[in-house]
Amino acid sequence: MFKNARLNGCLDEIELGFMEREATPKLLMKLGIQLHLAGLSLSNTVSILEIFGVERARSTVHNWVHKADLQPESNWSPDHVAVDETVIQLNDEQYWLYAAVDPETNELLHTTLEPATNKVIAHEFFAELREKHDVDGAVFLIDGSHSLKDACRRHSLDCRYEKHGNRNSVERIFREIKRRTTSFSNCFSNAEADTADDWLRSFAFAWNQRI
Incomplete structure (x- = not known):
């Protein structure tokens, strides 16, 4: 897991407009997405959610991550x-x-x-x-x-x-x-390659949030 992984700030950046019919509280969905991207396996992420009384399959958390369509910010001007x-x-x-x-x-x-x-x-x-x-x-x-x-x-x-x-x-x-x-x-x-590509962009988003 990232040594300096932080949850604050990143949770607010995750938009869940695509989950109108999802029964899981949005805060816990955001937590599950962030925990997985910050380094927890899907199995361990599911176990954390169970502490809050939410039982979900690993595939469900996997789908949350990809449907969130997280992207690193644009318009940087690095030297x-x-x-x-x-x-x-x-x-x-x-x-x-x-x-x-x-x-x-x-x-x-x-x-x-x-x-x-x-x-x-x-x-x-x-x-x-x-x-x-x-x-x-x-x-x-x-x-x-x-x-x-x-x-x-x-x-x-x-x-x-x-x-x-x-x-x-x-x-x-x-x-x-x-x-x-x-x-x-x-x-x-x-x-599939497209799914892996999406995951890598989500990883980039989470990586940048740890800075």
């Missing part, structure tokens, strides 16, 4: 952006997680899950990132990835090779994501 890609196991297949992080705040700016890694996908990732945030004046920190370097060049962005240093922020986030998706098989077990 530096650490960008990286890593392999995520989804059932028996491998997907590539692209992530952009503000190394000064450790906030996740943008994520996407792709079936492959190449220059076209990297270019699209940078295009989406530029639509969401004011990053044209930022220095992009990348490792030896040729596709990321090519995408920076095509978007006329200032990039710098950095193996460690400020890029450690994105590596820490990748380690946490991999810990979550391997430790709790009920996150990605039998999940």
